[in-house]
Amino acid sequence: MTDTNRRPLILIIAVMLTAILGGLAIGLGGSAVADDYDDQIDEYQDQIDKAEDKIGEAESGIADTNADREAAQERADELASALENTDAKIVEASQELEALEAQIEPLEAALAEAKEAVEAAIVEQGIVADKLAAAEAQDEAITAQIAEDEDRVQELQSRVAAIARESYKGGSAEASLGIVFGATDEDEFVNEFTAQQSAARVQASTLAELDEIAAVNRNRGARQEAVREYITELKAQADALVIERQEKEAAAEAAKADLDAKLAEAQEVKDYLESQRQTYVAQQAENDALQAQLRDQVAALFAAKKAAQEGLDAAEAGKADAEDAKAAAEAEAARKAAEEAAKNGGSTSGGSSSGPSASGYFAYPTKSVYITSSYGMRYHPIYHYWRLHAGTDFRAYCGTPIYASAGGTVEWAKTVGGFGNQVMIDHGVVGGDYVMSSYNHLTRFAVSSGQRVSRGQLVGYSGNTGSSTACHLHFEMYVNGSTVNPMSML
Numbered sequence: 384m385t386d387t388n389r390r391p392l393i394l395i396i397a398v399m400l401t402a403i404l405g406g407l408a409i410g411l412g413g414s415a416v417a418d419d420y421d422d423q424i425d426e427y428q429d430q431i432d433k434a435e436d437k438i439g440e441a442e443s444g445i446a447d448t449n450a451d452r453e454a455a456q457e458r459a460d461e462l463a464s465a466l467e468n469t470d471a472k473i474v475e476a477s478q479e480l481e482a483l484e485a486q487i488e489p490l491e492a493a494l495a496e497a498k499e500a501v502e503a504a505i506v507e508q509g510i511v512a513d514k515l516a517a518a519e520a521q522d523e524a525i526t527a528q529i530a531e532d533e534d535r536v537q538e539l540q541s542r543v544a545a546i547a548r549e550s551y552k553g554g555s556a557e558a559s560l561g562i563v564f565g566a567t568d569e570d571e572f573v574n575e576f577t578a579q580q581s582a583a584r585v586q587a588s589t590l591a592e593l594d595e596i597a598a599v600n601r602n603r604g605a606r607q608e609a610v611r612e613y614i615t616e617l618k619a620q621a622d623a624l625v626i627e628r629q630e631k632e633a634a635a636e637a638a639k640a641d642l643d644a645k646l647a648e649a650q651e652v653k654d655y656l657e658s659q660r661q662t663y664v665a666q667q668a669e670n671d672a673l674q675a676q677l678r679d680q681v682a683a684l685f686a687a688k689k690a691a692q693e694g695l696d697a698a699e700a701g702k703a704d705a706e707d708a709k710a711a712a713e714a715e716a717a718r719k720a721a722e723e724a725a726k727n728g729g730s731t732s733g734g735s736s737s738g739p740s741a742s743g744y745f746a747y748p749t750k751s752v753y754i755t756s757s758y759g760m761r762y763h764p765i766y767h768y769w770r771l772h773a774g775t776d777f778r779a780y781c782g783t784p785i786y787a788s789a790g791g792t793v794e795w796a797k798t799v800g801g802f803g804n805q806v807m808i809d810h811g812v813v814g815g816d817y818v819m820s821s822y823n824h825l826t827r828f829a830v831s832s833g834q835r836v837s838r839g840q841l842v843g844y845s846g847n848t849g850s851s852t853a854c855h856l857h858f859e860m861y862v863n864g865s866t867v868n869p870m871s872m873l
Contacts, residue, residue, distance in 0.1 A: 497635035673800035682864030779845035803849025
């Protein structure tokens with residue numbers, strides 16, 4: 384934890400200790416019972432424990448946050464390394480495509496939801512239409528029943544009127560008494576009386592039926608009024624559903640238009656990326672070829688220097704043989720002289736030498752060591768293919784000083800295709816192997832070809848020349864003409 388983070392925690396502990404000491408002082412002055420002191424001490428100790436727990440939680444949270452930040456930075460560095468040598472427009476297009484695809488999914492969900500809403504509106508419209516049709520059919524049935532009953536009422540009213548006319552012809556009491564006193568005989572009287580009684584019953588029955596029909600029609604009228612109110616409500620609901628459906632259809636069309644626009648935009652970006660694929664692959668093939676040429680050149684240098692060294696070794700061996708022969712002759716002469724001077728004595732001496740070891744011989748090429756990408760195969764996240772990352776990338780912001788990893792001779796300091804401004808140092812034979820190191824994408828040089836440099840000497844400043852998209856140091860090491868993981872040498 385940093386001093387800045389610790390300072391508030393120290394203040395918290397100091398305040399709590401002050402509270403503890405103050406509490407103890409009050410306890411001593413206000414009570415002479417030891418148990419009270421113990422209780423207060425225990426209480427304050429609990430407070431200290433809780434504070435320490437909170438401090439531990441805070442430190443754990445800070446550690447987790449730092450770990451998350453470091454992991455995110457590592458992923459960002461890996462991505463940057465994987466996208467090295469990729470044109471910035473291609474990277475921007477890929478990021479744009481990723482953002483568009485992230486927008487497409489919710490738009491698809493919105494369109495599906497809008498379509499479901501339209502389908503639900505259609506179903507609801509159908510339900511209301513069915514209800515409306517049923518209500519209108521019921522209204523028509525009630526109307527037909529009422530009309531049918533009106534015909535029956537007219538028929539019954541005509542019957543009642545006819546009976547009334549026949550029953551009350553004359554319109555006086557004598558006419559009624561005529562039934563009794565006007566009869567010529569008993570049979571006539573009975574017949575007339577029976578007829579009168581039948582007419583009365585028919586009239587009463589007809590009037591009762593009229594009352595029943597009237598009551599039924601009153602109920603039908605009330606029911607029809609309720610049905611017609613319901614029909615009015617259903618029609619209003621149907622009209623509202625038409626508007627709602629139109630709105631939902633419009634929303635669905637808008638959602639579809641938005642989705643189609645995003646899909647078209649995404650397809651345009653995909654088409655651009657695809658159109659750039661062949662160009663990019665060709666450029667990478669050219670870069671790979673240039674890097675292969677460089678490695679071939681390093682291998683050729685190694686072969687030439689090895690051959691020269693072998694020739695030198697052979698010449699030195701021949702010289703050593705001649706010197707050995709001369710020494711043998713001189714030894715023989717000395718022996719003979721010694722025999723002649725047997726009475727006199729002599730003395731001899733010798734020595735040895737050794738070369739440098741690779742262990743601890745090479746240093747990091749930057750003062751602040753932060754590796755953003757290691758040696759090994761890399762997968763391109765846009766065009767999905769593998770290629771060798773033949774060195775170690777160090778974070779080195781633009782203009783950062785870059786230093787020689789070990790002493791040697793600057794083979795060249797020049798611009799090399801793909802690598803940009805490059806310094807190549809020949810370290811000679813180290814630990815039995817011929818070693819060279821290269822410092823790439825420099826913004827400018829601090830050494831020149833043929834110059835002798837020592838370990839830690841400034842050779843240039845970091846940049847993003849060549850096929851680089853951001854300032855950094857791409858550091859490579861060659862052992863016997865082939866690239867190796869630099870971390871195995873540092």
